[in-house]
Amino acid sequence: MKRTRIACLLKTEKRGINVVAAGWVRTRRDSKGGFSFVEINDGSCFANLQVIAPVTLTNYEDEILRLHPGASVVVEGLLQASEGSGQSVELKARAIGVLGFAPPVEYPLGKQKISFERLRELPHLRARTxxxxxxxxxxxxxxxxxxxxxxxxxxxxxxxxxxxxxxxxxxxEMFQVTALDPHAPPRRGDGAVDYAKDFFGRRASLTxxxxxxxxxxxxxxxxxxxxxxxxxxxxxxxxxxxxxxxxxxxxxxxxxxxxxxxxxxxxxxxxxxxxxxxxxxxxxxxxxxxxxxxxxxxxxxxxxxxxxxxxxxxxxxxxxxxxxxxxxxxxxxxxxxxxxxxxxxxxxxxxxxxxxxxxxxxxxxxxxxxxxxxxxxxxxxxxxxxxxxxxxxxxxxxxxxxxxxxxxxxxxxxxxxxxxxxxxxxxxxxxxxxxxxxxxxxxxxxxxxxxxxxxxxxxxxxx
RNA sequence: UCCGGCGUAGCGCAGUGGUAGCGCAGUUGGCUGUUAACCAAUUGGUCGCAGGUUCGAAUCCUGCCGCCGGAGCCA
The missing domain is CATH 3.30.930.10 (Bira Bifunctional Protein; Domain 2)
Known part of the structure; x- marks a missing residue:
């Protein structure tokens, strides 16, 4: 799979070329005109890539309609001028492979507003915002x-x-670095912890x-x-x-x-x-x-x-x-x-x-x-x-x-x-x-x- | 550490003593080359925890926990 980063796809002047893009779904909008809009982001730039997913895709009913924010996809298709006004290019999909779904009931980063405080509890996911x-x-x-x-x-x-x-x-104040057993450190005669017996032979800290x-x-x-x-x-x-x-x-x-x-x-x-x-x-x-x-x-x-x-x-x-x-x-x-x-x-x-x-x-x-x-x-x-x-x-x-x-x-x-x-x-x-x-x-x-x-x-x- | 504020549905918030509400998300239906789409219906809550006051507490009081802002320390 040789994918092109979205930053490159959005920058190129070429149209009508066959490309592969991969990323995480930001939002999906279904049209009755025979296709869905799927916006994906791959972190390479701020902007999303708009993917046109036609109903003729073999997995449209059972997979594309289950794509929610956070799902990961690989899209192969035609890079073309957009008919809509919000973007100049879009990717008309010939095939969309779903790598992983993100069930909206469980996935915390939906389309709803979320606070920075809440995101601090999700450091492994917040880079996707x-x-x-x-x-x-x-x-x-x-x-x-x-x-x-x-x-x-x-x-x-x-x-x-x-x-x-x-x-x-x-x-x-410094963080101490020690390999001593915190419950039973070796002690000197006066009762103080004997750091001479610690890993470095002396007391050590993080710089x-x-x-x-x-x-x-x-x-x-x-x-x-x-x-x-x-x-x-x-x-x-x-x-x-x-x-x-x-x-x-x-x-x-x-x-x-x-x-x-x-x-x-x-x-x-x-x-x-x-x-x-x-x-x-x-x-x-x-x-x-x-x-x-x-x-x-x-x-x-x-x-x-x-x-x-x-x-x-x-x-x-x-x-x-x-x-x-x-x-x-x-x-x-x-x-x-x-x-x-x-x-x-x-x-x-x-x-x-x-x-x-x-x-x-x-x-x-x-x-x-x-x-x-x-x-x-x-x-x-x-x-x-x-x-x-x-x-x-x-x-x-x-x-x-x-x-x-x-x-x-x-x-x-x-x-x-x-x-x-x-x-x-x-x-x-x-x-x-x-x-x-x-x-x-x-x-x-x-x-x-x-x-x-x-x-x-x-x-x-x-x- | 000190001062102040906040803690209500999965998320974002309203509700200042009388049977818990809105938006988003979810679900169902409708509509559309859409743009954080839109329209309608609908599911969902021991109101941070523990005590207290009161006929009655999300609401008042006390304690605790958590978070945020400001200050100090600094970068």
Whole structure:
């Protein structure tokens, strides 16, 4: 069986050719004119293919009339200009083979409305809906274009480990990985679990970030990036958080914060432009059914340069705004969602890069600025979503880094590999992290991040 | 974790103290080069769970469970 994807069939100019298509039935309409309309979708594009199933088919009475949404079919027939007005081509069937029926009483995805909440209970079937098919295609393009962007710039793709023995890093609570019997783990004399007897001979967890390992490769290979799953055991229950999500983390040697911000802006604009050119039909669906205006927003962002402001200037803007924030802004505060959104939506009316945050509210590895108060950190803020990228120039001076670690209560023994990078041939370097699902969310306008990843994991959610 | 909202038929929802309703899906019939087809009839519910108030509770109260939204944490 040599089938042609529906995306190709709908694109071709040829008519009157014999083709085979295969897919899943979306809807069937019977006509008394001697045939039924059967719309099938195969995931290759947003649109369905209209199949004309004449009553003369040998299995018309006993099979075609039993086709309901979800049934799988292989159709052989003639690709012809459509007599109807809703589509330019259709497939006039000479034979329709039914691979599998989908009884409408049991199959949950009929023609009736269904909520995203309900679909989350059906992750194995939801890709068959318009929304999730479109999300899957946009997500695929974003992933592919991420690799293309970095490869075109000479960045090396590095696979950082998923299981790690890094003793936290401050990024969040970690999922423990163990092969010990949870009911009877080996114990030391003091009663504590003896992880020396665990699989790795020490306590291990799922990674919360590939950054530290990524830095080690940047400090040998130059420009690198990672793109892989990360895990947070935080009990955060919002539409913007997942327990398992994919993160993109570039790291550049011989680079400072300005280089970092330039890379972030170029990367985001590349992705915006890519989905606009490659996902037209899907984006039009999102624009019509999910979030009106999402298309225009992407077009605007793909062309507009990002705003740039220091944290100190940003706080002055907030203080002088006259706006009644729930949390009054002051220098030294960690910016609240309302502050970030005000900057992006009302002051800059577009993406903005905020740099040079107070040392006290940022991570230990960020480079101390000469003012003694701030670090070379940056956040990229988008309208409506807030922070999408967090990054920094890294502290490359051994003595300064050691002081920062002890201030943060971190045990240097757990970071000897990281400190070695500063002991031997240290170089200035910088990088950032981007939550991939938030990017998918932003491009599709999908409200809940659980609906932009195939199998979402969140507190209490692991189908 | 905190605050707020919701939980009624397979699905989406209405119903604020007096015998449970609508749309879709299903079934039956009709009609049509149809477009999430349309028209008519019809099947289907321990109103999340457990207590309580009341002559009477989907409706009011308490607890629990689940989900959603916002916040925090962050990406």
């Amino acid at each position: 318009n929304s999730f098919g479109a999300v899957a295609r946009v997500r695929n393009v974003l992933a592919h274009e991420t690799h293309r962007f970095f490869h075109d710039r000479g960045f090396l793709y590095v696979h950082t480990p998923i299981i790690t023995s890094n003793d936290c890093e401050g990024a969040g 919360v970030s590939g950054q530290l390992e990524g830095e080690t490769y940047a400090c040998a290979m130059g420009d690198i990036y990672t793109f892989g799953p990360t895990f947070r055991a935080e009990n955060s229950n919002t539409r913007r958080h997942l327990s398992e999500f994919w993160m993109i983390e570039p790291e550049m040697a011989f680079a400072d914060l300005d280089d970092d911000a330039e890379l972030a802006e170029a990367f985001l604009r590349h992705l915006f432009a890519a989905v606009l050119t490659q996902c037209g039909a899907d984006l039009r669906f999102f624009d019509q059914r999910i979030l009106p205006g999402v298309l225009a927003r992407l077009e605007r962002l793909a062309n507009a340069p990002f705003g740039r402001v220091t944290y100190t200037e940003a706080v002055k803007l907030l203080e002088g705004s006259g706006k009644a924030f729930e949390f009054a802004p002051f220098w030294g505060m960690d910016m609240q969602s309302e502050h970030e959104r005000y900057l992006a939506e009302e002051v800059f009316k577009g993406p903005v890069v905020v740099t040079d945050y107070p040392e006290a509210i940022k991570a230990f590895y960020m480079r101390r600025n000469d003012d003694g108060k701030t670090v070379a950190a940056m956040d990229v803020l988008l309208p409506e979503v807030g922070e999408i990228i967090g990054g920094s120039q890294r502290e490359e001076r051994l003595d300064v880094l050691e002081v920062a670690m002890s201030k943060g209560g971190l045990n240097p023994d757990n970071y000897s590999f990281y400190l070695d990078l500063r002991r031997y041939g240290s170089v200035p370097h910088a990088g950032f992290g981007l939550g991939f699902e938030r990017m998918v969310q932003f491009c599709t306008g999908m409200h809940n991040i659980r609906d932009v990843i195939p199998y979402p994991r969140a507190p209490g959610l692991c189908y």
